[in-house]
Amino acid sequence: MPTTSENWNPGKAVNRHPEATFEDKERLFLEVKNDPRYEDFLYGCYECGICVSACPSARFYDFSPRVIAQAMAREDVERIYDIITEDIWNCAQCFSCVRCPRQNNPGGLVTILREVSLKNGLQESKDALQGYSRVIYKVMLKGNQVSPDMLQPDFFPDWGPWVQNFSQNMHVWRKAIPMDSIRGLTDVAWRTDRKTLLELYTIWFESGNMDIIKELDESLYDLLTDVMNEELEEG
């Protein structure tokens, strides 16, 4: 996020992304503004900075929930485009910012901005989600966000020797859990009925979720639709 004085003058954002036309930027903003949740998430901004003081991302990134609320309230199309291409993936989505005295929800605005970004296939969002696709595959197909077999030393070296120890013992440790719905499972978090998964696939197709995946990653889309359609056809 721009923090130099030239870019912090409200309402006079420099065009930092000439590769996109103003009309395209405006269209993206209007898509955000027309989301039914928008009016519940933005009421104006005192510029008090309470959201920034609570924001974890503001401490470690050049990121400000206040600027997001401000840019939205001013309908500052150029700055909103900066935010959508540079900032939204830094948000931790903890919603500490909702202590806002105006009842703004900058974290919620970020959620809408992210959705619009994905729907429109913005490259910056595809880049931010590189390496995350396997998780989307897992949650959409298996109905679980994570599973034990994801805990591999190559992916979690920073978690120390515990990961190596776990990896070597995963199969036997998973059998040593008293819950029937978990015991022995390594590729999912818990046992899910086939009927339940078919209903989940129906939701993904019927809600328009698959269109978002298609914009994000076409090969992931092909993979998911192949598997889900085959399962749904079998019934």
Add this chain to the structure above:
Amino acid sequence: MTELTTVEQILERKSHPVVRDASVAPTEDMHDRLLELEAKGEIVLQRIKGDYVEFPTKYGRMKKIPIEHTWHHKSCGHCGHIPGYASSILWLHRQFNLDYHDPTDQTSCTGWNYYASAASNAVGQAAVMSRNFAAAYETGYFPLIHCGTSFGHYKEIREQLVHHKDLRDDVRRILDKMGKPLVIPEEIVHYSEWVYAMRDRFAERQLVDMSAITATVHPACHYYKIVAEDAIYDPEIYGGQRTAVVTALLEKLGVNVADYSTWFDCCGFGFRHVLVQRDFTRSYAVLRKIETMINEANPDLTVTHDTGCVTTLDKSQFAAKAHDRKVGVPVLSDAQVAALAMGAHPFRVVQFHWHSTDWRPFLEKLNIPWQKYWDEFQGDLDQIRAGTKSGITWQDADTPIRLAG
């Protein structure tokens, strides 16, 4: 001329319990809106059957917490990476012979993915929640949500469903294809609220003295920041200025709860960050949480009530050793602490071996001979490896351990 408020005046004011009056609450009462939708035939309102206890939420409204006949909406992170968290919750139910249902007709809320990638939309998320709630309704059991993010996410989706008819219509169209009604429970209940409701009964059955333990509490963001009014507050706990769950349990079990200045900060989980950009997660967890706790309270343990918080605070500590940061605080959930206090086996139930920050000094301070129980557990694993035992069952795990003396 108005005089400036002094620090002493602020501290004096904050020393009094906050009085919450529901009649002047700044937000609408969701219960009223749900009843209106039920009366119009728009939703099926699932009511709590059997015993429940009522507690005040942030603005003084009362919230019903069911004691049994609960449908356990499991958490991806618990079941995938911290199984002792989930098994402790069920173990506590089993100790009191409370009826519960551990369903396989349940999916993730998919909220973790949504907050990480936004690769979904409002209709998809509301339909996932409604499908799970309809599945619970079909069984007659009342949903008890294990995950803090599921709890917060579902509270927010409930608001969206109540306020947006188009969303209700879209979700109903999808549910029709499954032959399910649009069900919303009369309360959305987090398991830590059930733990809070049960704390006196846990204390009555406490076998392990916890008075030597100093613990810090990390309140989970998605429990009390999303739809902030629907979280339990108690004038007896921090004067009603912070959520009471977790802290009230620890105090009831005799743990010395120590305060620290960054209690409001998140853990650093970040949803996407913890999976693919952990430099942020590690730095935040260690610099803003763990190191601050050590500097200000030097705890034996930190306790929280959500999936991501346990994982982040626990697993982030190892790498920080390379930078000579102050780390080494074991991390547990409130349910694991309660189960341990009541004599749950440290490995068959609490599953300490899934936690990476060294927990041995904590168990030693509790006078729990962990090596003995680890050896016992290794015996279980040997039998499983040899094929003479298929796995650990509740029969192996239900009986509390017996400590000498």
